[in-house]
Amino acid sequence: MTGPLAGLKVIELAGLAPAPFATMILADLGAEVIRVDKTAPDPVAVPNDPLTRSRRRIGLDTRSPEGAEILLKLIESADVLIEGFRPGVMEKMGLGPDVALARNPRLIYGRMTGWGQTGALAPTAGHDINYIAISGALEPLGRAGQQPHPPINLLGDFGGGGLVLAMGVLAALHERSVSGHGQVIDSAMTDGSALLSSFIYGMRAAGAWPGGRGENMLDGGAPFYDTYRCADGKYVAIGAIEEKFYQQLIQILELTGPDVPQRWSPADWPKLRAVIAERVATKTRDEWAKLAEPTDACLSPVLTPEEAAQHQHNVDRGTFVELDGVLQPAPAPRFSRTPAGTPTAPVGHANDTTEVLLELGYTTEDISKLEATGTVK
Numbered sequence: 001m002t003g004p005l006a007g008l009k010v011i012e013l014a015g016l017a018p019a020p021f022a023t024m025i026l027a028d029l030g031a032e033v034i035r036v037d038k039t040a041p042d043p044v045a046v047p048n049d050p051l052t053r054s055r056r057r058i059g060l061d062t063r064s065p066e067g068a069e070i071l072l073k074l075i076e077s078a079d080v081l082i083e084g085f086r087p088g089v090m091e092k093m094g095l096g097p098d099v100a101l102a103r104n105p106r107l108i109y110g111r112m113t114g115w116g117q118t119g120a121l122a123p124t125a126g127h128d129i130n131y132i133a134i135s136g137a138l139e140p141l142g143r144a145g146q147q148p149h150p151p152i153n154l155l156g157d158f159g160g161g162g163l164v165l166a167m168g169v170l171a172a173l174h175e176r177s178v179s180g181h182g183q184v185i186d187s188a189m190t191d192g193s194a195l196l197s198s199f200i201y202g203m204r205a206a207g208a209w210p211g212g213r214g215e216n217m218l219d220g221g222a223p224f225y226d227t228y229r230c231a232d233g234k235y236v237a238i239g240a241i242e243e244k245f246y247q248q249l250i251q252i253l254e255l256t257g258p259d260v261p262q263r264w265s266p267a268d269w270p271k272l273r274a275v276i277a278e279r280v281a282t283k284t285r286d287e288w289a290k291l292a293e294p295t296d297a298c299l300s301p302v303l304t305p306e307e308a309a310q311h312q313h314n315v316d317r318g319t320f321v322e323l324d325g326v327l328q329p330a331p332a333p334r335f336s337r338t339p340a341g342t343p344t345a346p347v348g349h350a351n352d353t354t355e356v357l358l359e360l361g362y363t364t365e366d367i368s369k370l371e372a373t374g375t376v377k
Contacts, residue, residue, distance in 0.1 A: 003030025019084030021162030028331035059350030059377030116188030128156035144214030160192025223273035
């Protein structure tokens with residue numbers, strides 16, 4: 001393994017979205033990850049899911065005493081454990097933090113949930129949209145006069161969930177290098193998505209976010225920070241906030257003159273939006289992109305995920321890779337001395353069970369018996 005986390009060993013209990021994303025980040029940066037699947041394949045699992053790349057995988061019935069003991073043996077030699085079950089599930093299996101840390105006092109025990117390990121809603125079900133709803137991150141999103149609109153599941157599952165958990169793991173590892181002790185990370189998507197909203201709280205306190213949904217400078221309310229439909233039905237994104245950039249924008253759009261509405265008065269925003277929209281509709285997306293590319297007009301083409309991989313800037317930086325025919329983002333960020341290697345494609349369900357068990361000291365005869373009882377697959 002290459003990357004700044006080479007030498008780090010992570011055990012991941014199979015789950016969906018946020019916890020695998022956190023583990024993918026660690027694997028991308030060089031950590032050795034063993035994913036503990038159930039003994040039967042998950043019927044809703046995505047084939048070749050990028051979130052499960054760069055791992056070895058074993059099938060294990062962790063609810064059986066023998067399976068729980070195998071997991072504890074894995075934990076004994078691990079640096080990090082990542083799990084994404086509801087509060088109390090790991091404890092019921094006899095695999096909670098107290099048991100795990102007793103076996104490995106240096107273990108970083110990462111827990112990924114929507115509501116957190118404590119709080120009134122902790123025992124209940126939910127999904128990304130529910131978590132960002134109560135964190136205050138959802139209400140500001142959407143057009144003026146319309147209902148809040150979820151940004152797929154990026155704010156809760158991934159930004160406020162997996163990414164914050166990965167950051168927590170790295171922080172705990174740093175602290176362990178000083179204290180020598182492991183600890184438990186309670187990573188909740190409600191907390192994380194609220195954290196992502198910090199900028200808005202500052203803007204509101206300063207009076208710079210005075211309007212409701214879709215009525216402010218950065219939420220689509222301002223005509224110089226929005227998307228516009230082009231002649232071919234595709235879109236461009238405009239983000240010309242600073243005056244010097246805005247001046248270049250209106251030059252490209254050929255909107256100079258006394259009849260162009262002023263931009264700093266919200267009362268004039270509807271008129272200015274209409275003027276910009278009418279002008280943008282006269283050319284195709286790529287025609288506008290070509291005009292804007294050598295300038296600081298802050299006008300960019302809105303690309304599909306497939307188009308993004310072909311954009312010259314992304315090609316230059318290697319922002320995307322293809323693994324077993326699946327296009328996906330490459331590891332990030334970049335490191336000068338310890339660059340991350342190219343990720344490896346996901347292996348099949350429980351593909352590495354025998355290899356991992358042999359490394360733990362089990363014999364082939366032991367493994368055959370465990371397979372016969374359904375403990376491993």
